[in-house]
Amino acid sequence: MLFNSFEYWVFLPIVFLLYWFVFCKTASHQNLLLLAASYFFYGWWSWKFLVLLAVSTLLDFGYGFGVASAIKNRSRFFLWMSIINNLGILAVFKYYDFFITQFQHGLRILDVHISPSLIQVALPIGISFYTFHGMSYVFDIYRGLRKPVANLADYALFVSFFPLLISGPIERANHLLPQVQAKRSFSYTQAVDGGRLILWGMFKKVVIADSLALYVNEIFDRYPSHHSLTLILGAVGFSFQIYADFSGYTDIATGTAKLFGFELLSNFKFPYFSRNLAEFWRRWHISLTTWFRDYLYIPMGGSKQGKRLAVRNTFIVFLISGFWHGASWNFIVWGGIHACGFMPLLLSSRNRKHTGKIVAADRLLPSARELLQMLGTFTFVTISWIFFRLHGVRSGVDYVKGIFSSFDDPGEALRFLGILYYVIPLILIDWWLRRDERKIRWVSSPAIGWTIYIIVLTIIFAYMGNAQAYRFIYFQF
Amino acid sequence: MGRFLKKISTLLLLEAAVILLVYLSVKKAAPPSPVTVEINTLIMGDSHIQKAIDDALLPASRNVAVNGESLYFTYNKLADCLSSQNSIERVVMGLGYHSLSTACDNNVDGREKVEHDNSAVYFNHLPPAEMKRLALGHLANFPLFSAKVFNRTLAPPGYKDGSDNYWGGYFNEFGRSCFSREKTDVRLNFLFDDHGRERWMSKIQAVYLDSIIALCTRKNIELILVNTPSHPYFRRNVPVSYREAYARIKKDPRIRFLDFSDIPLDDSSFLPDGDHVSVKGARVISGMLVDSLR
Numbered sequence: 001m002l003f004n005s006f007e008y009w010v011f012l013p014i015v016f017l018l019y020w021f022v023f024c025k026t027a028s029h030q031n032l033l034l035l036a037a038s039y040f041f042y043g044w045w046s047w048k049f050l051v052l053l054a055v056s057t058l059l060d061f062g063y064g065f066g067v068a069s070a071i072k073n074r075s076r077f078f079l080w081m082s083i084i085n086n087l088g089i090l091a092v093f094k095y096y097d098f099f100i101t102q103f104q105h106g107l108r109i110l111d112v113h114i115s116p117s118l119i120q121v122a123l124p125i126g127i128s129f130y131t132f133h134g135m136s137y138v139f140d141i142y143r144g145l146r147k148p149v150a151n152l153a154d155y156a157l158f159v160s161f162f163p164l165l166i167s168g169p170i171e172r173a174n175h176l177l178p179q180v181q182a183k184r185s186f187s188y189t190q191a192v193d194g195g196r197l198i199l200w201g202m203f204k205k206v207v208i209a210d211s212l213a214l215y216v217n218e219i220f221d222r223y224p225s226h227h228s229l230t231l232i233l234g235a236v237g238f239s240f241q242i243y244a245d246f247s248g249y250t251d252i253a254t255g256t257a258k259l260f261g262f263e264l265l266s267n268f269k270f271p272y273f274s275r276n277l278a279e280f281w282r283r284w285h286i287s288l289t290t291w292f293r294d295y296l297y298i299p300m301g302g303s304k305q306g307k308r309l310a311v312r313n314t315f316i317v318f319l320i321s322g323f324w325h326g327a328s329w330n331f332i333v334w335g336g337i338h339a340c341g342f343m344p345l346l347l348s349s350r351n352r353k354h355t356g357k358i359v360a361a362d363r364l365l366p367s368a369r370e371l372l373q374m375l376g377t378f379t380f381v382t383i384s385w386i387f388f389r390l391h392g393v394r395s396g397v398d399y400v401k402g403i404f405s406s407f408d409d410p411g412e413a414l415r416f417l418g419i420l421y422y423v424i425p426l427i428l429i430d431w432w433l434r435r436d437e438r439k440i441r442w443v444s445s446p447a448i449g450w451t452i453y454i455i456v457l458t459i460i461f462a463y464m465g466n467a468q469a470y471r472f473i474y475f476q477f
Numbered sequence: 478m479g480r481f482l483k484k485i486s487t488l489l490l491l492e493a494a495v496i497l498l499v500y501l502s503v504k505k506a507a508p509p510s511p512v513t514v515e516i517n518t519l520i521m522g523d524s525h526i527q528k529a530i531d532d533a534l535l536p537a538s539r540n541v542a543v544n545g546e547s548l549y550f551t552y553n554k555l556a557d558c559l560s561s562q563n564s565i566e567r568v569v570m571g572l573g574y575h576s577l578s579t580a581c582d583n584n585v586d587g588r589e590k591v592e593h594d595n596s597a598v599y600f601n602h603l604p605p606a607e608m609k610r611l612a613l614g615h616l617a618n619f620p621l622f623s624a625k626v627f628n629r630t631l632a633p634p635g636y637k638d639g640s641d642n643y644w645g646g647y648f649n650e651f652g653r654s655c656f657s658r659e660k661t662d663v664r665l666n667f668l669f670d671d672h673g674r675e676r677w678m679s680k681i682q683a684v685y686l687d688s689i690i691a692l693c694t695r696k697n698i699e700l701i702l703v704n705t706p707s708h709p710y711f712r713r714n715v716p717v718s719y720r721e722a723y724a725r726i727k728k729d730p731r732i733r734f735l736d737f738s739d740i741p742l743d744d745s746s747f748l749p750d751g752d753h754v755s756v757k758g759a760r761v762i763s764g765m766l767v768d769s770l771r
Contacts, residue, residue: 006620020478186478225653457492458499465597465621465628
């Protein structure tokens with residue numbers, strides 16, 4: 001069930017009404033309903049993979065107890081069991097075919113030819129997210145940050161809560177579980193905030209991301225025949241498409257969770273207003289970045305054991321983060337590009353710069369220097385997205401080459417200028433909202449507010465009927 | 478809670494009313510038909526003829542072909558044009574081997590996957606009885622279908638706008654292109670294969686082809702059917718039954734037939750699917766059509 005499908009808009013009000021009117025007496029009633037709804041939501045796509053979700057949940061629930069109750073060495077054993085179990089699920093369903101194919105190619109170089117069988121199953125949706133939920137839970141118990149949950153339903157809901165089941169944000173046990181265990185009461189302000197976030201998320205997905213996709217797909221699918229300017233427009237278009245798509249998804253997820261009385265972690269804080277790459281990573285897919293920081297980078301020693309180890313750890317984190325996105329070399333290269341871009345900042349100790357407020361937080365416009373810094377960061381990120389978008393590293397290289405070498409027929413780019421029609425308003429609205437990503441700033445006049453609601457809803461409805469409706473990009477991860 | 482639900486319900490009701498109002502007013506203010514009194518030749522059909530015939534080269538003509546248009550919609554569009562304009566003397570209509578396949582039926586009655594269904598493009602222009610038929614056919618996906626109708630009525634900017642509206646027009650974005658055997662196989666499979674068996678020939682297409690012929694005969698309009706070029710590899714793989722059925726249509730004495738399917742063109746004159754022409758191919762075929770109609 002997609003957030004931008006009509007089924008979801010039938011499903012959501014039903015669950016909402018049942019939640020607040022029928023199952024509202026205790027937290028466990030509320031949780032049981034949400035758990036059933038979440039399994040229904042997931043099973044709508046594939047009931048077979050519900051078994052995988054349930055097994056993964058049960059195992060981590062058990063490991064949590066194992067880690068908490070065992071003596072130190074045993075505790076580590078259960079932690080490793082959880083890691084092996086979760087990474088094992090990922091290895092089989094997400095990476096098996098990739099590794100086998102690479103192994104086959106490697107042997108071919110040595111003139112050894114084998115034909116191993118591939119499993120070729122559809123990637124279970126949300127697998128990268130719910131396995132990370134499970135691991136973070138067991139990790140936190142191991143580190144003494146929390147105790148295991150006594151109630152299986154509470155834990156199962158933490159792993160499978162439908163707004164974040166498919167594409168996150170990747171929640172932390174310490175943040176979400178206390179909310180799961182407490183009874184939620186309806187808050188009008190929270191529900192209205194949630195409604196606004198859903199509306200804004202839908203606008204970003206349906207109006208901006210899906211419209212940009214029409215242009216971007218056309219450019220990327222036939223990039224060898226396009227002019228340099230068109231290729232630049234395509235790359236910029238994809239940067240904003242993936243941002244509108246994923247942050248739109250996150251807004252809908254966050255808004256939906258608010259309707260049920262939950263607050264989720266932030267995932268995006270206007271990443272394209274970052275002044276360097278380190279700031280970008282503090283603002284883009286924050287829940288994943290901080291997950292890797294807390295459960296991989298820091299346990300490996302982080303930056304506390306000298307520059308050499310910090311460089312190694314940074315490369316490992318970026319490469320694994322790239323690989324997390326998909327079993328393909330282009331994602332690894334994408335991670336590698338970011339690692340390389342991060343190095344000058346790390347080596348000159350400027351990676352902790354701009355950790356506070358967003359650019360021009362107290363001013364209307366950025367300074368010329370800030371503008372240049374933002375443009376530089378955006379350009380770097382946009383070039384890296386080319387490798388993310390195209391399957392095959394060679395294609396990415398050819399695309400970038402094309403930007404600097406395809407100068408015939410510049411008029412062709414006019415056909416794709418519509419990209420700017422969607423990009424410019426998004427930049428302007430984001431700039432206006434930039435001080436708080438969770439709070440859609442609102443006008444004080446109810447009449448103007450309602451007019452804006454109506455206009456936005458009408459535009460969303462019109463664009464929903466566009467030629468193509470696309471899945472969320474991050475569903476494939 | 479009550480306050481929240483009241484507000485949401487009010488908002489949704491208001492929204493529904495606004496959508497209806499916008500729809501009706503935009504529909505009413507729709508620009509007049511481009512088929513004006515100066516036009517005496519209509520070029521109709523689907524993407525094959527839309528991409529093949531540049532109407533700028535043929536005086537007093539208008540290409541109104543639309544990507545994926547089935548003959549059911551072509552018939553209704555022709556009836557729509559003839560009811561408002563009596564200057565039409567000639568209809569040039571695309572009809573290829575693919576036109577006989579049931580692959581063309583699906584978006585008439587909502588069986589096509591919603592995202593590929595272009596029937597909403599025609600909704601506002603259909604007679605009430607056909608509107609009802611279309612709406613009922615799409616009942617299972619009615620919210621999305623109505624959004625599509627609303628979308629096409631407003632026609633907000635979108636990349637494919639040039640090819641995805643009721644009046645269509647010559648549109649060929651394939652400046653650099655080349656035939657591909659692999660893509661042609663996909664195309665052949667889509668058109669003529671149904672899970673390993675030969676796809677049935679379409680009854681709907683046959684009925685509306687007959688209706689179009691009858692309508693033109695009744696209105697004393699010359700109907701010229703055009704088979705646009707296809708790559709030799711494509712033609713070789715068209716099932717025999719389709720070729721025989723096509724040959725029977727060609728013998729109909731009420732129609733003039735222009736068969737360009739086997740004119741020699743190089744690979745760059747085709748799209749990768751081997752079944753449509755590129756800009757280069759369109760130049761050739763448009764010129765040939767102009768010569769034939771002189």
